[in-house]
Amino acid sequence: MSRAQLCQPRGGRCRVRAMACLAAVARTARVAGSLIGSPKYPGQMLEVGETGKESFDSRLRREAMAWLTVRTNDGEEWLTREDIQDFSLDGEPRRLQATQTGIWKPRDLSAALSIQTVYRAPGKERPYNDEVGSDQLLRYAWRGDDAEHADNRALRSAMEQKLPLIWFFGVGMGPAVFQPIFPVYLLWEEPELKQFVIDPNVGRGLVSEGSPLEEPLRRYLMVETKRRLHQPVFRSTVLRAYRSRCAVCSLAHKELLDAAHIVPDSSELGIASVVNGMALCKIHHAAFDAHILGIRPDFVVEIREDILAEVDGPMLKHGIQARHGQRLMELPQNRREYPSRQLLESAYMSFRSA
Numbered sequence: 614m615s616r617a618q619l620c621q622p623r624g625g626r627c628r629v630r631a632m633a634c635l636a637a638v639a640r641t642a643r644v645a646g647s648l649i650g651s652p653k654y655p656g657q658m659l660e661v662g663e664t665g666k667e668s669f670d671s672r673l674r675r676e677a678m679a680w681l682t683v684r685t686n687d688g689e690e691w692l693t694r695e696d697i698q699d700f701s702l703d704g705e706p707r708r709l710q711a712t713q714t715g716i717w718k719p720r721d722l723s724a725a726l727s728i729q730t731v732y733r734a735p736g737k738e739r740p741y742n743d744e745v746g747s748d749q750l751l752r753y754a755w756r757g758d759d760a761e762h763a764d765n766r767a768l769r770s771a772m773e774q775k776l777p778l779i780w781f782f783g784v785g786m787g788p789a790v791f792q793p794i795f796p797v798y799l800l801w802e803e804p805e806l807k808q809f810v811i812d813p814n815v816g817r818g819l820v821s822e823g824s825p826l827e828e829p830l831r832r833y834l835m836v837e838t839k840r841r842l843h844q845p846v847f848r849s850t851v852l853r854a855y856r857s858r859c860a861v862c863s864l865a866h867k868e869l870l871d872a873a874h875i876v877p878d879s880s881e882l883g884i885a886s887v888v889n890g891m892a893l894c895k896i897h898h899a900a901f902d903a904h905i906l907g908i909r910p911d912f913v914v915e916i917r918e919d920i921l922a923e924v925d926g927p928m929l930k931h932g933i934q935a936r937h938g939q940r941l942m943e944l945p946q947n948r949r950e951y952p953s954r955q956l957l958e959s960a961y962m963s964f965r966s967a
């Protein structure tokens with residue numbers, strides 16, 4: 614992803630330069646840190662012993678992340694639990710993900726390999742506490758209350774050794790599907806709150822425990838967390854809910870689909886919910902954002918009057934004008950994931966007043 618894309622979709626250009634500068638600092642810090650060899654991924658750390666041989670732990674992490682990169686088509690696709698079980702190393706199947714609890718440490722590794730957050734449809738409580746703090750860094754809760762639980766010790770060990778982890782983030786149920794986010798690192802622990810602080814990777818070397826964060830750095834972390842975690846999770850959750858079809862026209866080509874926000878995610882905190890999203894094809898997404906197309910809270914599409922009066926080619930006629938007065942063609946199967954009527958109402962008011 615190019616530097617210019619950092620601010621999208623709603624950033625201003627002015628921020629790019631400041632962030633590019635911070636990114637350069639982060640890169641330098643990373644390179645000056647513990648990198649040895651030629652890492653394949655940004656932030657990937659290789660452990661090379663005196664013999665020049667990579668450790669098994671390091672190789673497993675590297676191979677697993679390379680495999681996930683391919684299997685997710687560079688983060689574009691989500692994976693079922695079953696898909697994730699396909700991974701093998703040296704001909705041996707290797708589990709990458711815990712079956713039930715969130716933290717997974719293979720028996721022959723000294724530290725955790727992955728964490729997971731299970732999907733809960735809107736309105737249902739999440740079982741794990743993964744939240745963004747006021748410093749814009751993500752948190753991952755301990756397992757239970759016991760600091761010395763084996764899972765918590767495994768995470769602490771990954772933190773102390775600065776090992777890269779895979780975060781399987783739930784984006785749907787039945788079957789359970791996950792968006793893998795990697796590599797992520799643990800920065801420090803907050804025992805009084807029973808949680809670890811997750812580094813969105815780019816912050817490596819930029820933040821340390823207890824130091825006050827300057828506003829530009831805070832903003833940078835916020836944008837990076839959005840780009841690395843919130844955007845892919847939001848996209849997968851929304852596209853999965855709409856079975857990878859445009860809500861307006863039912864087009865089923867993922868590469869032509871976006872997860873559109875009904876109301877811009879202005880709060881900038883928390884993971885955008887599926888109820889503020891709709892799968893829309895590129896044309897209908899742009900038409901929705903430009904107030905050419907509106908969607909009433911009763912899920913009926915309206916086209917702006919002046920556009921209805923235009924005479925033009927087939928895209929305008931069939932793709933846009935013909936949708937006027939038609940109900941959405943696709944809605945989630947699970948009613949809890951329907952677009953929020955309140956948010957639709959708000960977006961529809963903007964459409965009418967445009």
Ligand SMILES: [Zn+2]
Nearest residue numbers: 859862894897
């Ligand atoms: Zn469409």
